[in-house]
Amino acid sequence: MELISPADFAKEKIQAVQEYALLASRSLGNLFRRPLYVADMLYQADLIGVGSLSTIALTGFFTGAALAVNSAATLGRFGSLSLIGQLVSISMVRELGPVLTGLMVAGRNASGMASELGSMIVTEQIDAMRALGTDPTKKLVTPRIVATVFMLFFLTIIADLLGLLGGGMVAALMLGLDSHQYWTTAWQILVFSDVFTGLLKPIFFGFIIASVGCYYGMSARGGTQGVGRATTQAVVTSSLLIIVVDFFLARALAVWLGYS
Amino acid sequence: MATPTLPLDRATSATQDRVRDAIVFEHVSIAFDDNRVLDDISFHLPIGESKAIFGIAGSGKSTILKLALGLIRPDSGRIVVLGQDITELKEEDLFDLRRRVGIVFQESALFDSLTVHDNVAFRLIEEGKTPEDELENRVREVLRFVELEHTLDLFPSELSGGMRRRVAIARAIITQPEVILYDSPTGGLDPVTSNTIIELIVKQRDVYKTSSLMVTHRLQDAFTMASHCFNPKTNQMEKLPPGARGEVPMAFLLLRDGKIIFDGDIQELAHTRDEYIREYIS
Numbered sequence: 359m360e361l362i363s364p365a366d367f368a369k370e371k372i373q374a375v376q377e378y379a380l381l382a383s384r385s386l387g388n389l390f391r392r393p394l395y396v397a398d399m400l401y402q403a404d405l406i407g408v409g410s411l412s413t414i415a416l417t418g419f420f421t422g423a424a425l426a427v428n429s430a431a432t433l434g435r436f437g438s439l440s441l442i443g444q445l446v447s448i449s450m451v452r453e454l455g456p457v458l459t460g461l462m463v464a465g466r467n468a469s470g471m472a473s474e475l476g477s478m479i480v481t482e483q484i485d486a487m488r489a490l491g492t493d494p495t496k497k498l499v500t501p502r503i504v505a506t507v508f509m510l511f512f513l514t515i516i517a518d519l520l521g522l523l524g525g526g527m528v529a530a531l532m533l534g535l536d537s538h539q540y541w542t543t544a545w546q547i548l549v550f551s552d553v554f555t556g557l558l559k560p561i562f563f564g565f566i567i568a569s570v571g572c573y574y575g576m577s578a579r580g581g582t583q584g585v586g587r588a589t590t591q592a593v594v595t596s597s598l599l600i601i602v603v604d605f606f607l608a609r610a611l612a613v614w615l616g617y618s
Numbered sequence: 619m620a621t622p623t624l625p626l627d628r629a630t631s632a633t634q635d636r637v638r639d640a641i642v643f644e645h646v647s648i649a650f651d652d653n654r655v656l657d658d659i660s661f662h663l664p665i666g667e668s669k670a671i672f673g674i675a676g677s678g679k680s681t682i683l684k685l686a687l688g689l690i691r692p693d694s695g696r697i698v699v700l701g702q703d704i705t706e707l708k709e710e711d712l713f714d715l716r717r718r719v720g721i722v723f724q725e726s727a728l729f730d731s732l733t734v735h736d737n738v739a740f741r742l743i744e745e746g747k748t749p750e751d752e753l754e755n756r757v758r759e760v761l762r763f764v765e766l767e768h769t770l771d772l773f774p775s776e777l778s779g780g781m782r783r784r785v786a787i788a789r790a791i792i793t794q795p796e797v798i799l800y801d802s803p804t805g806g807l808d809p810v811t812s813n814t815i816i817e818l819i820v821k822q823r824d825v826y827k828t829s830s831l832m833v834t835h836r837l838q839d840a841f842t843m844a845s846h847c848f849n850p851k852t853n854q855m856e857k858l859p860p861g862a863r864g865e866v867p868m869a870f871l872l873l874r875d876g877k878i879i880f881d882g883d884i885q886e887l888a889h890t891r892d893e894y895i896r897e898y899i900s
Contacts, residue, residue, distance in 0.1 A: 393746070481727060481730075482725065483727050483730070485684070485689050485723070485727065486721075486723055486728075486729070488689055488709075489687055489716055490716070490740050490744070490789070491713040491714075491717055491741055491744065492713075492740075492741075493713075
């Protein structure tokens with residue numbers, strides 16, 4: 359393996375960040391330039407949203423159920439088993455719903471975008487598109503970003519609801535708690551800042567997933583091996599970014615909304 | 619082969635009034651990492667002429683085509699296409715110019731998720747200015763030109779290599795470009811299919827007077843182009859008598875180590891004293 363000097367390594371990384379920032383800003387700027395490729399956006403929304411629905415539903419449901427099972431022992435020790443609805447509700451809406459949905463969609467769609475665009479790069483289809491007078495960021499990147507942001511928002515809501523349902527089923531069927539009490543406490547504990555935080559995150563995560571996936575796809579080099587590498591990097595980077603951004607976003611919102 | 623009635627001559631003659639050269643490279647250099655691919659090269663492609671570019675693999679032949687279309691930018695030098703300096707032109711400003719320049723990529727570069735119809739019509743659909751019935755007529759016309767009208771609804775994966783190349787030619791000529799860039803149009807094809815492709819290129823050159831740059835590894839393709847012309851009456855490519863071979867607007871350009879070592883017509887090529895070139899063409 360060829361060794362690379364630290365200076366070259368740093369230069370390479372800074373250049374990658376610069377290229378990513380340029381692609382991301384151009385694809386956002388395209389929202390205000392014609393044509394808008396609405397049909398491509400709808401197609402991508404179907405692919406990302408409807409295509410991920412079953413994965414997200416299962417993830418949300420079983421996360422909520424596992425959360426209820428795991429917290430039951432601890433809460434039971436303090437005689438607070440009735441708080442299980444509150445715990446599942448807060449955890450799902452503020453944190454687990456958006457993050458797990460983001461991670462699942464990143465695994466499914468960031469890889470798909472990177473491999474699709476990467477294949478188009480290595481087979482010169484992107485060059486052909488440019489040669490035929492079409493801007494690939496407008497035609498390929500912007501619709502994917504818009505569709506992912508839009509659909510992740512709704513997928514997160516579905517994951518939250520199914521997480522609550524999973525927790526509710528565990529509470530009622532396994533722990534013998536009153537179902538009405540579970541749903542009442544789960545509902546009443548939620549305040550504006552919880553819902554706002556939980557619904558703002560998927561907007562950021564959706565942008566990260568699509569822009570990182572497209573960036574790695576558009577910068578794929580070196581044939582099929584390069585496409586494979588781009589796919590892996592897209593999933594790893596977008597997943598890591600989701601977790602890192604989640605922390606900073608949580609902190610910033612806590613300060614801003616005053617619940618820190 | 620049926621000749622469609624595309625108004626290509628009009629576009630070409632309009633350009634002839636204004637500029638003499640379709641493409642001009644002036645002291646162009648480009649390097650990828652530490653590899654200097656083109657080193658201070660200069661040449662010009664007159665309107666109506668075809669130029670075949672030769673060189674060993676990695677000598678920068680395809681890079682010339684990508685530079686001519688503005689897909690990549692030179693490190694230094696100047697490139698003028700159809701009278702317009704594209705060296706510093708922004709991507710958005712290049713789109714109009716690219717309408718006047720067609721390109722056939724090495725591996726065809728057809729969009730694999732689109733049918734043949736949508737591939738060929740891609741540019742017209744994207745522009746959104748062509749009425750539906752006119753668009754259909756033009757797609758059928760260019761597919762008839764390459765004898766693939768029956769493949770309209772097929773996907774690229776359902777076509778043979780030669781058919782894909784012909785669809786790529788159809789896609790390149792649908793907007794009636796004034797210049798066409800061919801990147802190894804016969805690469806990887808059998809001799810019979812290669813001849814069909816070369817016949818299409820000769821037809822495009824002689825019937826519509828389109829200027830072209832053609833990158834190729836196959837010397838015989840360029841020699842066929844230089845020694846044949848297309849007869850619209852018989853609708854066939856015909857061999858020229860030996861004395862008339864210099865009359866075809868066809869030139870040869872040979873690259874070596876990033877530099878041009880030959881730029882001339884078939885007569886000059888045949889009489890060159892350069893050992894490397896003689897060995898290359900033998």
